[in-house]
Amino acid sequence: MKSRGAALVLVLWLVAMLTALIGGFALSARVEALQGKLLRDGVAGEEIARAGIEYALVRLVDEQPKTRWLPDGRAYAWHFADAELRIRIVDETGKVDLNQADVGLLSALMQVLGSEPAQAEAVAAAIVDWRDEDSLTQPVGGAEDPDYAAAGLPYGAKDAPFETVAEVEQVLGMTPELFARMQPFLTLHAGRVMPDPNLAPEPVLRALGLDPAEYEARRQAADIDPAMQQFIGAGSGTYSIESRARLADGRTTVLRRVVRAGSGPIPASAYVTLRQDSGFDPR
Template sequence: MRGRQGMALILILWVVTLVGLLVLWTGREVRTVVGGAQGFSLAAGDYLLAYSGLQEALVRLTLSDPEARWAPDGTRKTLRIDGRRLEVCVEPEHLRLNVNRAKEDALAGVLEEVGLAADEVAQAILDFKDRDNVPRPQGAEEEYYQGLTPPYRPVNRPFQVLEELLYVKGIDRDVLYRRQPPRLLDLVTLWGGRTVQPQEGEAEEEEPELKPGRSYRITVSTGRLTVMAVVVYLPHTEGVFKVRYRCEFYPR
């Protein structure tokens, strides 16, 4: 009898232990799910807020009232939407350096501003997009990229989106998206005509107003998320603006 009671007690203890472990595991899973849901909710809220700011900027750029109309002059402006504060900046895109057309010395000048090994990374950019497989003295071609994990190949064509720069030797997300300027994303473009590095203090001589057919960059920051869009001003079309490029990122 006592043997049976002992076995029963051991069985009960095992059941209690298993139930306790199940409760702990379930609690951890619930906390993980709740935390993930809260994180998703914050991200979705920032996303919607930033795009609301982008649409608001497009509207204010074309207001008929000159006092209320925004000028694409690079001035940082503040918006409040649903009680949240946004920073918005609109500026001409053609003043930035075009990485598809710039020469090595111009690229090196911009890369030096963001603290990179200027000559090495400039040559790596040129190697990444040229058609041959012969690396420049400080550059990198297919042999280098095939040795990475995972391996990949240079695009051997002009860059199509700015994110492709992340695959170039010497460039990472911190350089492209960092929170504090200068960040590479702010200095280069694929849609402007400039092939030489802008000089310090250089400004556009024309009046800061929208020009038909010209590209403009709109940057909206919620404090956590940044949305950047390059749009073309086409006043005689239904949408007035055509989006050429758009990206979202969390500054590091």
């Protein structure tokens, strides 16, 4: 009887162990399946969003004014592969160039975006000091190597042009919150001291001291009368494009690129990507 009882306990133990092993395997398989689906959906969503960017470049050079898209920041809708896309195009010449803009324009943009005048002026001067070659601060303030050392930072002013927009986060006085507000309106690709007001978004127009309503009226007029598009312009060929694709399952993939239209490094490519970021958007 004792041997039978021991055998029963052993069988029950083996059954429990096998149940646990099978349960663990099933859970692992389920997790891997979900990971695979997430990866597949992510790749599919990004490719759909990328199609939106490429379609936008086609519409930008449409020979028909009535169907041509304009790079002034308005949202365009497009349906592709069971996804609904909203695409915005902003010409880079409508933004503030970090390597060209003066203290006054940079300060004005920050104030439009909610900064106090004193903070805006100080950070704007520090931005110019970061990129200029000398070690002298701006007449209105600024920041050179001793100021960075006094702030406990292990680096000083670069004294060379910005290489990325994100580099401005290293400038003395810049905060993550201020950078987040400014980033959509900054560029390195305009090559202009002053943005093109015909293609500038509202905050940039206000920083320029212009009436956004006047320029919005021009853009609306261009929708009604395509002949008015000549007053907006066809664009410089370098654009920020946001492609927001809402997938069939309700999730949204967002792809943002700064691109230069024209032949790229890959044969038959229609553009060169200058900057990119992407991901799922919970909204």
